[in-house]
Amino acid sequence: MPVEALLERWGPHRNDTPPGGFEEQTRHPPDRLVKTHCCFCGQQCGIQLKVRDNQVVGFEPWEEFPFNRGMLCPKGVRRYLQNSHPDRLLAPLLRTDTGFRDAGWDEALDFTARRMREIQDRHGKDAVAVYGGASLTTEKAYLLGKFARLAVGTRHIDYNGRLCMVSAGTAYKLAFGADRAPNPWYDIPQAQVLFVIGANVAECSPITTEYVWRCRDNGGKLIVADPRLTPITRNADLYLPVRPGTDLALLLAMLHVVLRDGLEDREFIEAHTTGFDAVAESAKAWDPRRAAEVTGVPPDAIEKAARWFAEADRAMALHARGLEHHTKGVENCLAVVNLCLATGQIGREGAGCNMITGQGNGQGGREHGQKCDQLPGQRSITDPAAREHVARVWGVSPDAIPQAGLSAQEIMEAIHRGEIKGLLSICFNPLVSLPESAYTREALERLEFFGVIDFFMSETAHHADVVLAGSLHEEEEGVTCSVEGRVIHVQQAVTPPVDARADSWIICELGRRLGEPRHFAFASPREIFEELREASRGGIADYHGITYEKIDAQMGVFWPCPTLDHPGTPRLFEGGRFLHPDGKAHFQTTEWRASGDPLDDEFPVFLTTGRVVSHYLSGTQTRRIGPLIDQYPEPQLEIHPRLAEAHGLAHGDWVTITTRRAEMTLQAAVVRTIRPDTVFIAYHWAGARSANQLTHRSLDPRSKIPEFKVSACRVRKAAGPPAWAPRRKVELPMRRD
Amino acid sequence: MFGYEFYVDPSRCIGCKACENACAECDTHRGTPMIHVDFLDRRESIATVPTVCMHCDHPTCAEVCPADAIKKTEDGVVQSSLKPRCVACSNCVLACPFGVPKMMPRLEQMMKCDMCYDRTSEGRRPMCATVCPSQALAYVTPARMAAERRQAPSNVFQFGNQTITTKVFMMLPPDQPAVSVDVVDYMWEGRP
Numbered sequence: 060m061p062v063e064a065l066l067e068r069w070g071p072h073r074n075d076t077p078p079g080g081f082e083e084q085t086r087h088p089p090d091r092l093v094k095t096h097c098c099f100c101g102q103q104c105g106i107q108l109k110v111r112d113n114q115v116v117g118f119e120p121w122e123e124f125p126f127n128r129g130m131l132c133p134k135g136v137r138r139y140l141q142n143s144h145p146d147r148l149l150a151p152l153l154r155t156d157t158g159f160r161d162a163g164w165d166e167a168l169d170f171t172a173r174r175m176r177e178i179q180d181r182h183g184k185d186a187v188a189v190y191g192g193a194s195l196t197t198e199k200a201y202l203l204g205k206f207a208r209l210a211v212g213t214r215h216i217d218y219n220g221r222l223c224m225v226s227a228g229t230a231y232k233l234a235f236g237a238d239r240a241p242n243p244w245y246d247i248p249q250a251q252v253l254f255v256i257g258a259n260v261a262e263c264s265p266i267t268t269e270y271v272w273r274c275r276d277n278g279g280k281l282i283v284a285d286p287r288l289t290p291i292t293r294n295a296d297l298y299l300p301v302r303p304g305t306d307l308a309l310l311l312a313m314l315h316v317v318l319r320d321g322l323e324d325r326e327f328i329e330a331h332t333t334g335f336d337a338v339a340e341s342a343k344a345w346d347p348r349r350a351a352e353v354t355g356v357p358p359d360a361i362e363k364a365a366r367w368f369a370e371a372d373r374a375m376a377l378h379a380r381g382l383e384h385h386t387k388g389v390e391n392c393l394a395v396v397n398l399c400l401a402t403g404q405i406g407r408e409g410a411g412c413n414m415i416t417g418q419g420n421g422q423g424g425r426e427h428g429q430k431c432d433q434l435p436g437q438r439s440i441t442d443p444a445a446r447e448h449v450a451r452v453w454g455v456s457p458d459a460i461p462q463a464g465l466s467a468q469e470i471m472e473a474i475h476r477g478e479i480k481g482l483l484s485i486c487f488n489p490l491v492s493l494p495e496s497a498y499t500r501e502a503l504e505r506l507e508f509f510g511v512i513d514f515f516m517s518e519t520a521h522h523a524d525v526v527l528a529g530s531l532h533e534e535e536e537g538v539t540c541s542v543e544g545r546v547i548h549v550q551q552a553v554t555p556p557v558d559a560r561a562d563s564w565i566i567c568e569l570g571r572r573l574g575e576p577r578h579f580a581f582a583s584p585r586e587i588f589e590e591l592r593e594a595s596r597g598g599i600a601d602y603h604g605i606t607y608e609k610i611d612a613q614m615g616v617f618w619p620c621p622t623l624d625h626p627g628t629p630r631l632f633e634g635g636r637f638l639h640p641d642g643k644a645h646f647q648t649t650e651w652r653a654s655g656d657p658l659d660d661e662f663p664v665f666l667t668t669g670r671v672v673s674h675y676l677s678g679t680q681t682r683r684i685g686p687l688i689d690q691y692p693e694p695q696l697e698i699h700p701r702l703a704e705a706h707g708l709a710h711g712d713w714v715t716i717t718t719r720r721a722e723m724t725l726q727a728a729v730v731r732t733i734r735p736d737t738v739f740i741a742y743h744w745a746g747a748r749s750a751n752q753l754t755h756r757s758l759d760p761r762s763k764i765p766e767f768k769v770s771a772c773r774v775r776k777a778a779g780p781p782a783w784a785p786r787r788k789v790e791l792p793m794r795r796d
Numbered sequence: 797m798f799g800y801e802f803y804v805d806p807s808r809c810i811g812c813k814a815c816e817n818a819c820a821e822c823d824t825h826r827g828t829p830m831i832h833v834d835f836l837d838r839r840e841s842i843a844t845v846p847t848v849c850m851h852c853d854h855p856t857c858a859e860v861c862p863a864d865a866i867k868k869t870e871d872g873v874v875q876s877s878l879k880p881r882c883v884a885c886s887n888c889v890l891a892c893p894f895g896v897p898k899m900m901p902r903l904e905q906m907m908k909c910d911m912c913y914d915r916t917s918e919g920r921r922p923m924c925a926t927v928c929p930s931q932a933l934a935y936v937t938p939a940r941m942a943a944e945r946r947q948a949p950s951n952v953f954q955f956g957n958q959t960i961t962t963k964v965f966m967m968l969p970p971d972q973p974a975v976s977v978d979v980v981d982y983m984w985e986g987r988p
Contacts, residue, residue: 081826120926131927136817261810265929290810351984672812731978
């Protein structure tokens, strides 16, 4: 079936109004308000959903929830429009010669299990892989890990968080022994210096903005390092226009200044850390002048940033994908950690280094076993004691748990090579979100079997043999863990419509067909959570003392929470106690190296990608919500007037951008808010509008995150608009005239 | 809500349009926002500004209305035009110094921000100020504003010879030198 026909049938189409239109809402008030959380992004704002006749019909702010106190971004305000959406998948679908047909659940589930088993019988257990996602509740993520290991019996399970938080997670585990932002967000306003590097806070974690502004109102200084003047930069006290891919040099130079001027915290270093000398040695070569040549940040600005950060009583760093999406993403994050450790800026109110997790359950989704190398509780899958504990909870021998498998991008490459022949995917749209989409498409077409669990027909699902109609966020109860390590309770507001089913029911049904039914005898998410509490017990992310009731009573519980009478742990590392067995933080050396797609004469411009405020990730949901589409309808190329003029480009012109992989044409937004050696595209769209046609597959060797933030490209004026361009002139969302 | 005031601080605005979206979702607006967010000039800067009705003490919109259709409540909220009186002439739209009233051609009526009268009368804060993630729009007590913010509130505006005082406060920045908004000015390359 041609893509056009699939798009015509399954969307994305727009939904602009609640069921029955706005007039219906005034005539028939909602039956009830459900206090729950937004489905988008790691902020996990509290929100009340209006429910009528088993449909979500609107929202109301939830002012009592302490994290966001009623605040929401446009995605949260309009999130309800995904419910009762015309594109919603309402029954399982099986591929036919001409597209898809509705199927019964038994037929679809039996088919899925049979095809997976056939491939494994012929090619071995590891010939089938499982993809998960970080927007799933923690119960679903936990269940999926158990399903992959016990029912499918494959080593290869990984998730789309591999594109998100893994560089920081790897760095924090190496340095601190735990993968979590150490500070609760109410610490942010207490910082005297706030250093935001590689984080477009206003657009990707909008609620954090208010915490940043409160910090400034308290007299705090704001430092922002980014190749673009992002919205929070409007109030920055110091802006560092770092060249893409050079954050590490900037951070090493800041450490250089700290050590050169004797601003380090010797007492803290000696009492609470190891490995300082090697890191100090590695910073010696990075004087600000050398770093300026590499980063494009003036030496005096580097000096000032370092001094402000070190001399403050309380300084805090915030960082996100801008540091992580690099072949040295782990090093970048470690360099922030090293700066905080060297200056003793950690483990206190208003002091620390904090990653801003991106996906809805970015934190909780990576703690309990859908990562290729982890078991529940942030346990290492290679640790014999961890395997024994989890095996005991699961009622199996430790040998029954497969060893570590491949990461998300590596799984796609093994599919491309023909080593993995079957794939079951939930909550992941790799055709849009993985780098070099032509390669991903080729790989998907080589699969002998591809099953998808989703609520909308994503572009990836076009390639599926079977699509199992799963559940939306508001259709199943569970917990997630927010950006600040707060475990919160997502409520079921409505039941899945028509013949769609709860995700956990689908996974259990497949588990019963593929493995021993006793492992998947869960009747509700609560039962899954009870087992998860045991599985995480004694681990780093210890949920044993958390219950649904405790979350409701406390408005969230911060892990670790080992016992029922434990209040939870909002702030980690207080008193300099870290979670390594020796109780210390471990400095890690970082080595400078170039990015995986270097500039040359043919490709002389940096391409960097990211998000806009009205869309979420691969756009599967937000490209279906009318008002969010209107706010940013199409991708555009942000380009500085200096670079635009060199290519004869005016604002609104169609421009072709070419990398070593592909080319695409889109409209130029000529703005002074980006470095002239860099262009930017948001990545939320599919097909010819997808920025990931252009990106490259180089990975960080440790975190396995792709280098979305740096590609080499060239730009030229296009002969005309691309085929996807609307007939009418596309309006750039620029200014209101 | 007694003791609460409405404050606008454009320097906090991040242009996310949560306010516009939430305004449109308010029960009485049926999908149409009564407020708006603008880039000042996106080519030059990321600066944005939200515009809500300032609720003037002597509303120009009401003064120019030939049908006497625009009324102010006792607590100072300037309301949308009265449907039976409004002649849809757009005088108010043209006259308002802040650019707030909107003509709704389908309804043949001027509608505007009424500071969520339906919500504040029930003890709920206005929709835009509740959701605003940067609190560029804030509905709080003056005491809290004075305690928490660097900026100072003002409600006196000079438009040529016309001085306007308003119910809504604008937060003004402390004295500061002009700030460049071109990324080039912060870069190392090309410096002497």
